[in-house]
Amino acid sequence: MDERELVKKILAGDQxxxxxxxxxxxxxxxxxxxxxLGPQDPDLEDVLQEVFLIAFRKLAQFEFxxxxxxxxxxxxxxxxxxxxxxxxxxxxxxxxxxxxxxxxQVQALEVEKHDADEKARKVAFLDRLIRTMGDKxxxxxxxxxxxxxxxxxxxxxxxxxxxxxxxxxxRCRETLKKMAHSALGEGL
Amino acid sequence: MPDLVEExxxxxxxxxxWEALERQLESSTEDSSRFAELARRFYLDLGLPDPAGPSGxxxxxxxxxxxxxxxxxxxxxxxxAFRLGQTNREVPNPVPAVAPxxxxxxxxxxxxxxxxxxxxxxxxxxxxxxxxxxxxxTPQPKPAVPVQPRQAPALPPLPTATPTSRPSLFPxxxxxxxxxxx
Numbered sequence: 173m174d175e176r177e178l179v180k181k182i183l184a185g186d187q188x189x190x191x192x193x194x195x196x197x198x199x200x201x202x203x204x205x206x207x208x209l210g211p212q213d214p215d216l217e218d219v220l221q222e223v224f225l226i227a228f229r230k231l232a233q234f235e236f237x238x239x240x241x242x243x244x245x246x247x248x249x250x251x252x253x254x255x256x257x258x259x260x261x262x263x264x265x266x267x268x269x270x271x272x273x274x275x276x277q278v279q280a281l282e283v284e285k286h287d288a289d290e291k292a293r294k295v296a297f298l299d300r301l302i303r304t305m306g307d308k309x310x311x312x313x314x315x316x317x318x319x320x321x322x323x324x325x326x327x328x329x330x331x332x333x334x335x336x337x338x339x340x341x342x343r344c345r346e347t348l349k350k351m352a353h354s355a356l357g358e359g360l
Numbered sequence: 361m362p363d364l365v366e367e368x369x370x371x372x373x374x375x376x377x378w379e380a381l382e383r384q385l386e387s388s389t390e391d392s393s394r395f396a397e398l399a400r401r402f403y404l405d406l407g408l409p410d411p412a413g414p415s416g417x418x419x420x421x422x423x424x425x426x427x428x429x430x431x432x433x434x435x436x437x438x439x440x441a442f443r444l445g446q447t448n449r450e451v452p453n454p455v456p457a458v459a460p461x462x463x464x465x466x467x468x469x470x471x472x473x474x475x476x477x478x479x480x481x482x483x484x485x486x487x488x489x490x491x492x493x494x495x496x497x498t499p500q501p502k503p504a505v506p507v508q509p510r511q512a513p514a515l516p517p518l519p520t521a522t523p524t525s526r527p528s529l530f531p532x533x534x535x536x537x538x539x540x541x542x
Binding site: 202203204206207208211236240243245246248249250252253254257260297322323327330331332333334 | 378381382392395404405406407475
């Protein structure tokens, strides 16, 4: 069926045409999502669904300046990018939380010490917690926090997609934060 | 100005760069496609397998065909295992088909003593006869007692209905009717 005809039918409310569009393009869009987020990403199916929800909503604005698949892939790329961006923001806020959480507690313990000494104590405290974590989390946290590697470099070292690195890092940081909270709670 | 699409795969972008890239991807389909292509290449460079869609299977018969093939192989294996089990079970059985009859058990308990009470009842008839021998003794066949067929007492013959003249309210000559004009 011609793309223009298909779009016309979808706009007229033909459900069979909607299904046809989904079944034609979803299998081709899934690899695009996987390239960004990784095959094991829990958001993979959500992103794919969202692509079509947006497409059906904005189909009236489609001007046929490109192919339908190109347009859908464009939406898909943007959604994947937004997911990764959101994770980046989440990671940044987790890092800040961890800093805010550890500094006052450690400072309360060692008020008279120098900044460097405080930092060393804080790092030792976090190191001790990281050592008790699983292998995957330990590796990724060491690469990012100890060695200061970029996300791209971590991707290449661990052989996982960018989205996976970020989601794993966010999960590990969340776990570390909880562990630090409970350790400090018990210590005080 | 650096190409943010390519920079994205080289290093961590700053927050302002992320926002600029977001705007760039939203506005341009070409940049978005280029970004997708770079993401694909980057993914493959990691050594991960190229993902295949649900219907774009690269196997022998596609994904659904592959599934059917896998099920067929599993079925074949189960059938093979079943057949192997049957073959092992067909080994001649050393136990004879008909086992010798087991000796029947004899009662080991002595019979309970039966208290003999002199009978004060009227002489026993054939219908109320009780065995006097012990339970272990084999029962002897009873002599056949001739039973006299009961004869019903002769009833007086029923009176046979004889046609009689029924009493009538009306005289023999019949109802004449009332005189009409009286």
